[in-house]
Amino acid sequence: MAGTRVSYGATVDIPHADLTVDEDLAARLVRAQFPALAGPVTPVAQGWDNALFRLGDELAIRMPRREVAAHLIEHEQRWLPELQRLVALPLPVPIAEGRPTAGYPFAWSVIPWVDGIGGAHVSPHARDAYARQLAGFLAALHVPASADAPHNPVRGVPLVTRAAAIHARLDGLAGRLAADELAGLRAAWDAGAATAPHKGPALWLHGDPHPGNVVVAPSGRLATVVDFGDVTAGDPATDLAAAWLHFTPAGRAAFIERYSELRATDAALWVRARAWAVSIGTSAFAASDGSGPMARMGREAIEQLLRQD
Incomplete structure (x- = not known):
């Protein structure tokens, strides 16, 4: 596994997305809402509920791709900071909490990038x-x-x-x-x-x-x-x-x-x-x-x- 650079899982046998979530959309949202974090955006995975992109070298972007699961990101934004206090293992606590916009109707997060598989x-x-x-x-x-x-x-x-x-x-x-x-x-x-x-x-x-x-x-x-x-x-x-x-x-x-x-x-x-x-x-x-x-x-x-x- 040495040298593998996959974070937060990878694409699995996934259901159809409700909307297209690609790197261009992710980059636009970061530039609009968190310009200080803007950087190169690279696709990593289209997961069951969320798309994942790498943002620069140290960050990742996690964006819902299905309406049925969109509120799950809000659970993470609300509770991960509290759960992190309980455990020693670093969790993907959001660094920035993205807001829904006219061009993308769901909450989304910027989180730390972690090397692994x-x-x-x-x-x-x-x-x-x-x-x-x-x-x-x-x-x-x-x-x-x-x-x-x-x-x-x-x-x-x-x-x-x-x-x-x-x-x-x-x-x-x-x-x-x-x-x-x-x-x-x-x-x-x-x-x-x-x-x-x-x-x-x-x-x-x-x-x-x-x-x-x-x-x-x-x-x-x-x-x-x-x-x-x-x-x-x-x-x-x-x-x-x-x-x-x-x-x-x-x-x-x-x-x-x-x-x-x-x-x-x-x-x-x-x-x-x-x-x-x-x-x-x-x-x-x-x-x-x-x-x-x-x-x-x-x-x-x-x-x-x-x-x-």
């Missing part, structure tokens, strides 16, 4: 190198959230509220996954849904803990965690799905051990976490056409979920 482009074996580091990051993040934390209806909530949607998704994958694979995924989901729900205060959650939302440094360690648009509060098991979404059995064991050193856990928490991994992993797999990083990431998660270890 999106975790979706790294193998599960290589991801094992950051297992304990990611566990420590999540343990630091998982503290009682503010009363006005954003609500996400599909993350951090009791698993039973997602049962119909998950069973429908698994039904829809019948042509792409074998019957025994679907049975194993259903069993993992049902086991989690049958456990007691999270008790105690709602904790801060990243909300979307898949490998595409981490940046891996050339050393193999985490450079940053990105895409906090789904930030919410609730059951930490949602984020702990990372144990199956990122790692092999060795990395998963290291992740679970480290998190359990830092936070009180019980068996039910990890059963729920595995169910959340079914939810997030199959979402990635179902949303793709079977090719590209998103499909591969979902397939890797499914393989880990079906292991008997």
